[in-house]
Amino acid sequence: MKLGVCYYPEHWPEQMWAQDATRMRDLGLSLVRIGEFAWSRIEPVRGRFVWDWLDRAINTLADAGLAIVLGTPSATPPRWLIRDAPSILAVGTDGRLRGFGSRRHYCFSSDIYRTEACRIAAAMAERYGRHPAISTWQIDNEYGCHGTVLSYSAAAIAAFRVWLANRYGSIDSLNVAWGNVFWSMEYPDFETIEPPVATVTEANPAHRLDWRRFSSDQVIRFNRAQIEAIRPNAPGAQFVHNTMGFFTDYDHRALARDLDVVGWDSYPLGFLDSFEFPDAEKQQWCRTGHPDIAAFHHDLYRGIGTASFGVMEQQAGPVNWAPHNPAPLSGMVRFWTLEAFAHGADFVAYFRWRQCPFAQEQMHSGLRLPDDRPDIGFDEIASLSDDFARLHAIPSNTRTQRSAVALMFDYESNWLVEIQPHGENFRYRELIFQTYTALRGLGMDVDIIGADAEGTGYRLIVIPCLPILDSSRLDRLRATGAQILFGPRTGSKTAHFAIPDTLAPGDLGTAMGFSIPRVESLRTGVTIGVHGEAIEGAITHWREHACVRTASVAAYTTDGAPALLEAGDFAYLAGWPDAVLLDSVLRRQATRASVPIRQLPTGLRIRRRGDLHFAFNAGPQRVTIPFRENIQFLLGSADLEVAGVAAWIELT
């Protein structure tokens, strides 16, 4: 695994560059990412390109032996461009322009801006496309950050109409597909369709889902255009984009189809404080992050569809952008780096080389302080070469293997549930993450797969919620031969956001022999007990009433109705499980699938990469690894402090 860093030569005096480069190399780094916000320095006035400083920066870094990831600067169109073409600005749900003065202010649907972004990308490619040190191009930066996927500009509206015309062919088809007869919402033509915003009450969910699909497609299109602008002048280039944590406004798998590498930006403490964890958990994990935050995303992006994945920005100290910004516990920078390795990452690049003393992110730490002294992360990274030496001391296979268990996470499903949650506490991402946490707490390695994955080779596939499960998806799943656990709302909608003819769960219901004619969303605090053989716990938030000819494995204690149904290799959980129920259901299904279970203490996680086994203790206290026979430790021991990492091989 390569280590790297994000670097902004334009922020620092040129005389510092050479020493910076030397220090990077000496620290064991081999990658450096530059350029992604530098448009105003590359092209300070339209058409006047200033390459010399960038030439020198690139050459200085290359001379130190560093491989360079060069970013296109399209996330920050400069002020002169906005002045010349104000229509490229995005528009918010309030109908106002999203103004210049920070970043990501452009609309993905602006043809003018896409042309401009390709122009600067092509110019950079022409200049650097054959530079031997530049192996990889990063397109733009963190698509979707600050809620920027959705834009309501005139350009977006026009593009949406074209997108719909292509999708539906005729306005009559669209009216039927959306069910626009419902409230006299029938459109006379595509030109009268607006985005689903500022309506008196909710807009048609079919309309909203198409708007989300369209908006996601616009991101993909924008990204692809830049790649196509670069490729002619950059033969053999690899393309990467750096995604974020818990951003789901566009389909990352669709993006990945155009990428060679996916990088993601891992800020475990910032994500913890920003995401919807309960306050007690935010306090408990405030200096280590939730034990599954980084791991979940590693597993997600490892399976996203690119040849390679890694961390493009790794938190190495306090960040500046969360509601609260504590410092990582000592050891966590090493912990996160080794964790990324254990989960199969090919690289980890830290963010950023040196804390910038000015502008928005001045309180975001780096590896070095603004006065160029090393910060804490720097010293932890220095210790990593010793760790990696120990890991490789015994020659072993470090190829990431397929896991026995797959968890399905689907972007479109998230949009669908956001559009009509039916109960305000039903959050798709929360259900997925709770399921991931439960699996990992049972000691399992998990692959995260998409809704259209083949799914072959898994023993257990867990699908917490997949509203659109058409027959081709179902056939594919059945063909895997795996034990498959489906969760609530699966199969409950058609591709046009309607209830299937056979009611939920559609074809799955036909296959399993039941239907769900009625669901209930429940206020937090209302629960219903569930009991079955080896099954215990309760549902909360959501309950389904099954009309059934199917074996019931567990039943609701109030009325005896089925809560967990089973038919062949398929099981269906008819509600949102609390932690106890989820644990018992997963244990049962894992046992049926012959997936071994290792119950882990709170905060301990294990993970295998090839022959190497890892344990990570995210706290809150020292733990002892409960299985330690016939193993040889390469790192640490069975006793793990908080932030401690152990690695071992099994003795045969």
Add this chain to the structure above:
Amino acid sequence: MKLGVCYYPEHWPEQMWAQDATRMRDLGLSLVRIGEFAWSRIEPVRGRFVWDWLDRAINTLADAGLAIVLGTPSATPPRWLIRDAPSILAVGTDGRLRGFGSRRHYCFSSDIYRTEACRIAAAMAERYGRHPAISTWQIDNEYGCHGTVLSYSAAAIAAFRVWLANRYGSIDSLNVAWGNVFWSMEYPDFETIEPPVATVTEANPAHRLDWRRFSSDQVIRFNRAQIEAIRPNAPGAQFVHNTMGFFTDYDHRALARDLDVVGWDSYPLGFLDSFEFPDAEKQQWCRTGHPDIAAFHHDLYRGIGTASFGVMEQQAGPVNWAPHNPAPLSGMVRFWTLEAFAHGADFVAYFRWRQCPFAQEQMHSGLRLPDDRPDIGFDEIASLSDDFARLHAIPSNTRTQRSAVALMFDYESNWLVEIQPHGENFRYRELIFQTYTALRGLGMDVDIIGADAEGTGYRLIVIPCLPILDSSRLDRLRATGAQILFGPRTGSKTAHFAIPDTLAPGDLGTAMGFSIPRVESLRTGVTIGVHGEAIEGAITHWREHACVRTASVAAYTTDGAPALLEAGDFAYLAGWPDAVLLDSVLRRQATRASVPIRQLPTGLRIRRRGDLHFAFNAGPQRVTIPFRENIQFLLGSADLEVAGVAAWIELT
């Protein structure tokens, strides 16, 4: 009482209509409401009317013996109309158009739209006004839903100026009436008056109150115009509108003056989860609804001023639009139907015949599932014919009698308190509803009356809060001879939202011999004890300081100041009572008025209609009716399960 259903033939294949109609009749239904969202199918292009499908739908229903309520489709102006006349859209407080894509997007003040709405109504009347099966016309649908009474469009502003000019004659009169000298707010002419929105701090409350009155008047005017458009071609037609629960943005009594029938839309579970009940109550009653939600509205709309009232849309399963949407407990559809009957309803129409699998309300249940199997409500309704047969087994009077107790509920008072709550926890509707609940928990039947009601024939009149109590209202109340209990803020304002010359409570104070020179609004958690003979409890939210020459029945424990004052038949409660105080005050006043008290266990309610007595148990547990001598049960028995209903006659 007639039973009926809401039906949307335009949502279903024509071949299903005949069977639907037969099944309705077989279920015991005799009413069917149709048409109110079908504009885009009746007139898909301006001026091109497509009647044939509606002819066939009407005839199919009529052939099955069903009486039809035909709705005008003005709640959903179609897209082509918005395209041709975008100025008909309403404008929100944010100054933005409220767009097409859901429903109720029109502005009540648009002359263009009123003309259009009358045009389609007249066209329908011309076609169907003499159809023998169409006895009743519903105008529009749920005025005010989604906060649509108030609009800030150019049309509304122009109409407001005319309305003010008519009301005040001269701008000087307006300036004096509003007290515009206060902050140099004097207007040079009517043309410079804007709606009270987007001001730096609160606008003049007199200005705001007139805006609310004007906005309410615009609803009445819009409704009346449609009736007048229909009547010439529909001789003998009855006119109905379907109102909602807890909607108070327009004066329903003013609307009722133009109607023959008032229908209301009863969604007990949706209202519970949406209205301002404490979370614990929302959990407790989540499957039955609060025991007084439906009853309160029955009593309100029974007294609204029309010849007939009933439920136009009755929840018959889970709805889709509340924050959480649980299913009714088994038996509740029957419970709600019999409860409506007990409270005097002339009809109950269920919403809707069949769950629609597409668009916004696809998760709103119906009597039949999307695949046309019967849902739970269907089966409960089927059982009702047996219930009604038992009720009518012994010939008896079922005419609804006047209650002994009247509760005053006034729309204008609600606007006034919303405009200047003085304490953010003072909510008019909450005070009214708490009082209703307390009266009903004492076993009383209650009539709900308006501020201008004659009030004759009652023994006890409870007026929880009536800020504008002028001398004509006071004279009318005095003439009733009833015991009258007034609550806080009564008489505290003039018609122009000013303090009366004699201070609060104005003429009432003169009559009773006290004034209220000072009030306090209190943060939740601050309470003051109250004690008197047979009076115990505390006030919260609001305390008044009376300057008094009047007998004090109960006093504040902190300073001995009067809390409950009395003079002749009038009593005045100088604060917002907690539940204990409210109960003891109502018991005392009921006793003075010779109104019998029957203390009921939690969740049990009783109600008389003619000779028939009913008991309803909304839970949370099985109860035994505590008075059961000399009665003969027609339905159920003295032991009532949750959701259980009993009915009896008294043996003489």
Add this chain to the structure above:
Amino acid sequence: MKLGVCYYPEHWPEQMWAQDATRMRDLGLSLVRIGEFAWSRIEPVRGRFVWDWLDRAINTLADAGLAIVLGTPSATPPRWLIRDAPSILAVGTDGRLRGFGSRRHYCFSSDIYRTEACRIAAAMAERYGRHPAISTWQIDNEYGCHGTVLSYSAAAIAAFRVWLANRYGSIDSLNVAWGNVFWSMEYPDFETIEPPVATVTEANPAHRLDWRRFSSDQVIRFNRAQIEAIRPNAPGAQFVHNTMGFFTDYDHRALARDLDVVGWDSYPLGFLDSFEFPDAEKQQWCRTGHPDIAAFHHDLYRGIGTASFGVMEQQAGPVNWAPHNPAPLSGMVRFWTLEAFAHGADFVAYFRWRQCPFAQEQMHSGLRLPDDRPDIGFDEIASLSDDFARLHAIPSNTRTQRSAVALMFDYESNWLVEIQPHGENFRYRELIFQTYTALRGLGMDVDIIGADAEGTGYRLIVIPCLPILDSSRLDRLRATGAQILFGPRTGSKTAHFAIPDTLAPGDLGTAMGFSIPRVESLRTGVTIGVHGEAIEGAITHWREHACVRTASVAAYTTDGAPALLEAGDFAYLAGWPDAVLLDSVLRRQATRASVPIRQLPTGLRIRRRGDLHFAFNAGPQRVTIPFRENIQFLLGSADLEVAGVAAWIELT
């Protein structure tokens, strides 16, 4: 100390004026403020001035021997002026005009409006500038009320660009100063700079800080223009403005440089309920106000830089504008008046003479009720002449002396922390107020000083947070010879909102021998213990990691890192202290500075003015003053009821 009242003759029939004036004088009042909202009566139509009523009002008051404070009416531009020049309206962050219909709707940057305000002010000066009874002119009313300092109008944007051009000279200088290279935010020219609003994510903090500085400057400029318009016709006039509590959007010290007198508007109960106190405190002090609310502002405005200060509007009963509006406890009007005297006020004017029965503030009490009977405050004020007679019974010095302790409160620091709080619970004003409360609870008199104060003559200076501490400020502080306690974030920023070259705390760090390379913001609930000799407690919200060559007086219990550092007369607290830690640190520093400590029970406060000592008991219970030897009581005794006041002289 003079007593006075705010009076609005235009609200009342002229026949009441003479009696009002007589009653004022009889009550012991000698000051009356009028005119500040009367524009529409002085100039009902452009250019037509109506002076006669105001002539008579002024003469009636003057004839009764009252000195008049005459207000310019610029806070309420009338409707005809808005009609003629709509561009004078302010614009909100949402881009919408802040409309006519309440008050303060003008934009400070409008040249048109500044000219208009000067025109009316000059006209009034021409008429009344030499009137013998008019000694003082109040300019406008409560600058900043309702969030009106910041405006985003075209006029403001244009003025901002000019302001920036003056400040930076060239756009390159600005780009460097702000660090605009960071996200390609470099501006091609001043004309392309917009206010920092509606950006996708946060705008550059340097940009935002300059916007706040600019906006503050516009208030100062507006105020000065009116003074200059009046002065030529009002020789010898004193100028006053009435500021508010907890308003920090403009720099009050800069304003004070143009004033002779500062008045402030003291509403202790309204402030308590509106400001960010915990709910339990809002309940506890609901009828007395927090014991330090009024005192803090007296101490602030006494030191603001004017020759004289006092209360221009004193709450004398319930107000109307807080979320909840309870009545003051009996005695509190007297308490607040004597407290103002103890803190050095030169006058206290009550708001308002008579409760106005109409318009926005009809529920705001006055000294007299709307029906002209006296309200409670009136009677309390009547008793004050006896109190003042007792205070002056023994001839003594009543000149306010310099306190031994100074607390630094700086407007710019508040803007800076608001712009980048880094942790959402870090609120500058809260930190300052907690420190003030702690000092006062230790029995100390406190002077509040600004960031540029000389600071000479103090023994202890407490600077809870001063991010911009340049070397000139530091030199000035060092020259005082006082013990100085600095709090977190001090010295952490340059004047352009960047991290200093030597890191935080900049020059202070150089002087003391440490730096702060890392800070943490902590979620509420996360605390870290602190321990040292005589130092105990914990930090919360904020922790700093010091890199240190300095003596550590107290350390963090988790890692032994320094929490309280000391070098010579300087001490630095590296975190946000909880109440226990703050108390122990202040005790230690006071002891070192030889400032005597008198621990006071909850709610008791003491204060000296010249030879007079005062004690005030804000509750919640009766207390006994714990030091009472060798003193002679002039008011009250050592036993103080809630709302009780004692005054004594020390016997030598």
